[in-house]
Each structure stands twice: as C-alpha cells, then as structure tokens.
Amino acid sequence: MNIIGDKLRTVSGIFILILILGGILLPQPLQAQPDQNDLVRVYGEQQDDYSIRFYADNNLIIPAYVVVTFENLVNLSPDTEMPFSVQLESGAEKQYLFSLNPGDGDRLSYRFSYTFSRGNPQSVSPDGSFLYTFPYTHGSKHRITQGFNGRFTHMDDNRYAVDFDLEVGTPVVAARSGLVVEVKEDSNIGGRSVNYGRHGNYILIMHEDGTFGNYVHLKQNGALVEVGQEVEQGEQIGLSGNTGRSSGPHLHFDVRIPLENGRMQSIPIRFRGRDGEPIQPEEGEIYYAYQPEGGDFTEIFGADYTNSDFAEYSGTARVQDNLDFRVEQTDLTYVIFIGNGFDYPVNAEVELRLENMNSTRQSPVNIRLGAGEERFLTIVRPRDGVSSWRYGYAVNYRRIE
Numbered sequence: 001m002n003i004i005g006d007k008l009r010t011v012s013g014i015f016i017l018i019l020i021l022g023g024i025l026l027p028q029p030l031q032a033q034p035d036q037n038d039l040v041r042v043y044g045e046q047q048d049d050y051s052i053r054f055y056a057d058n059n060l061i062i063p064a065y066v067v068v069t070f071e072n073l074v075n076l077s078p079d080t081e082m083p084f085s086v087q088l089e090s091g092a093e094k095q096y097l098f099s100l101n102p103g104d105g106d107r108l109s110y111r112f113s114y115t116f117s118r119g120n121p122q123s124v125s126p127d128g129s130f131l132y133t134f135p136y137t138h139g140s141k142h143r144i145t146q147g148f149n150g151r152f153t154h155m156d157d158n159r160y161a162v163d164f165d166l167e168v169g170t171p172v173v174a175a176r177s178g179l180v181v182e183v184k185e186d187s188n189i190g191g192r193s194v195n196y197g198r199h200g201n202y203i204l205i206m207h208e209d210g211t212f213g214n215y216v217h218l219k220q221n222g223a224l225v226e227v228g229q230e231v232e233q234g235e236q237i238g239l240s241g242n243t244g245r246s247s248g249p250h251l252h253f254d255v256r257i258p259l260e261n262g263r264m265q266s267i268p269i270r271f272r273g274r275d276g277e278p279i280q281p282e283e284g285e286i287y288y289a290y291q292p293e294g295g296d297f298t299e300i301f302g303a304d305y306t307n308s309d310f311a312e313y314s315g316t317a318r319v320q321d322n323l324d325f326r327v328e329q330t331d332l333t334y335v336i337f338i339g340n341g342f343d344y345p346v347n348a349e350v351e352l353r354l355e356n357m358n359s360t361r362q363s364p365v366n367i368r369l370g371a372g373e374e375r376f377l378t379i380v381r382p383r384d385g386v387s388s389w390r391y392g393y394a395v396n397y398r399r400i401e
Helices: 194-199
Strands: 012-020 023-031 040-046 052-058 064-074 076-078 084-088 095-102 107-118 141-146 162-164 171-173 178-184 201-206 212-223 236-240 251-258 264-266 270-272 286-288 314-316 323-330 333-340 346-355 357-359 365-369 373-382 390-399
Touching: 040 064, 040 107, 052 064, 052 084, 064 076, 064 095, 076 107, 084 095, 178 212, 201 236, 212 264, 314 333, 323 373, 323 390, 333 346, 333 365, 333 390, 346 357, 346 373, 365 373
Parallel strands: none
Antiparallel strands: 012 023, 012 107, 040 052, 052 095, 064 084, 064 107, 076 095, 141 162, 141 286, 162 251, 171 236, 178 201, 201 212, 212 236, 212 251, 251 264, 314 373, 323 333, 333 373, 346 365, 346 390, 357 373
C-alpha cells in the first residue's frame, strides 16, 4: 500500500554509524516508522575487529523482499554487491545478510536505508483472467463513486482502485479467497486532508497468485477477521466506515502487487457479473454483487424506470387541505408523486425547479387530481458526470367545479 488506509506504505529505515578508533558511537535511527519497522527490521552489529555484520528480522506471516542501500561509506567495504536484496521467509529472525569490512584510517562511518515489500515482487504473477466478486453482500447493489484514475485520490499507486458508496457499518466481503496478512482497526478519525491517510483502517489479504486485496476506510473495530486467517470469496470480513483520507463513508478496494522498491502498485481488475461475464468497473455505475453459492434474485435499477411504469397509478393523498409531494428514490432515480388533500378535484400546474437534473416530463406539468387522490407526476435523474444536484417544485392549482 503506500499508506494502508488509503493505501499501503513503503517502509524504510535510515541509520548511521560512526566508528572512531578508541571510541564507538553505536547505531542510532535517524528516521524510522516504529509500527512498520516492527514488521521487518534490518540492523548492523559491530564486531571486535570493527567490521559490521548485518541481519534482518521478518515478523510478517508472509515472506518479505528486502533491499538495502548505502548512502555513505567511509573506510568500510561491503563483502557483496550493492544495493543488496534478499527474500526473507516468514518469521525469519536474525538472518545474516552481509558484512562491512574496515579499511585503513581512523574514522569509519556508514549510512544506510532499506525498504521491504510484502510478498515477492520477483515471482508475483497476477492472474489476469480472474474475476473478482464485488466486495459487498450477495444481492445488494452499490454505486462506484470513484473509479480507475479517479481525480480525488486514484492516481499513481492507487490508479486502479475502486470506491463504493457503502454507508458506515455496511458488511464488507472478500472479493477473492486468500490469507489475511494485515489488519488495522484502531482508528476512529478521517477527513479529506492527506494528513488523515495513516488513520485509515484496513484489511490486507494475500491471494494465491501473490497479489493482495486491499480493503480500506473500515469503521473502528470493524475487522471481523484476524491475521493468519484463511477467508473464502464472498465471506464477510469487516464493516465499512469513514476512516483515513476520505470525503465521506465508502469502501476503497484495490488489488496490488509488490514492487522491489517497497511500494505496492494497484493493477487493473475485472468483476464477475450475474452470468459470469466480466465487468470493467465504471465510475458512476451501480452494480449488484453475485457471491458464490448465492441464490437468485431480481435486479431493480432506477435507471430502467419509465413514465409508463407509473402511468396507471392512483393512490390516496397523505395530507388534508393541501397539495403534497412524495418522492420514492431508487439508486439515483427520483419518482415524484403529487397528492390532493382537498375534498374536491383540482387542476394543478407544477413547475419543476431542477439543478443538474433531467425530467421525464417537460415542465410545467399539468395534471388533474380527484378529491383525496395521489398520482404520478414525473421522474427526475442527475445529468451524467455531475457531482451535485437539486430538485424542487412550485405549484398553482384551481378547484374544478
């Protein structure tokens, strides 16, 4: 991730050691991220002959790929080619890497940094034919609020991420089977600023092809799985939230591969449709989830509604002694009804006041309403590509004698 929470972060430690014959200044970290350096650690130990032996620990439950680079060496020579790279197995403890051997001179010093990648960037081989299931419960539908190359945060490492409009507390399910390798769920804060990035709760799952599923912005204590747990595609793993860098409640999902520089890069993916067909996710579209072993259900999309679906509708007005409007929302479709609460029929003329929206009936709409009757008025929807919209109405009416 580059910031797990809006997305996995590169880890590096920079250390310096200065040796002066007759006195030794032991290594001190100049820059470190304690929580991340606890996962994979590279360190040097000075020997009696002033050589430095380097070791590494891997506290991840999966292998880690480590790259060590020296920015400065004074009177010290590595016994292997630099930069140095190595694959550490899970649980490796004090694994020997290489040594620095002293040369002539009274002053010896070094400065180094290291990065680590989760998994193995040299062997990862994404299965491009795999179809992920949408990461929410079978039979539910959600809208993609930010897709590939999204303008808010989906760029660089996050280029192929997808954001779904899940409200806080909505169940999140595994889009693919795998091993839970990291969980963060202690945060309860979020906001639009990049400063919130490290506060995003997340679950990271490693797949059999070496890729990682990244589920971000979960609610506090919203992880329902533990590190080391195997999960199946379609299994609930957490609860959506609004933590980390976020402009509102949603689930960020992407699939990532590790890079040798310690970063993780999202990759293009496709989802599984109702009949197993591949779906290329598109920003603004609404998709139903079809999970393994899920039963059949009827799809209902507001975008499919037409005036003819409601033309014969006649109901009872909700209020008395006034005209009243009622709205039914399906997805981003708003079906508007008008009710006559008077005990006599009326002719009404309704002016639609729309901002960034289209109506299925031209304004003004003229309609006859019987006493106490409610009828269908129109359908309104946001225009393509807009991020905000509003609707309202003004009505004139007269009694029919």
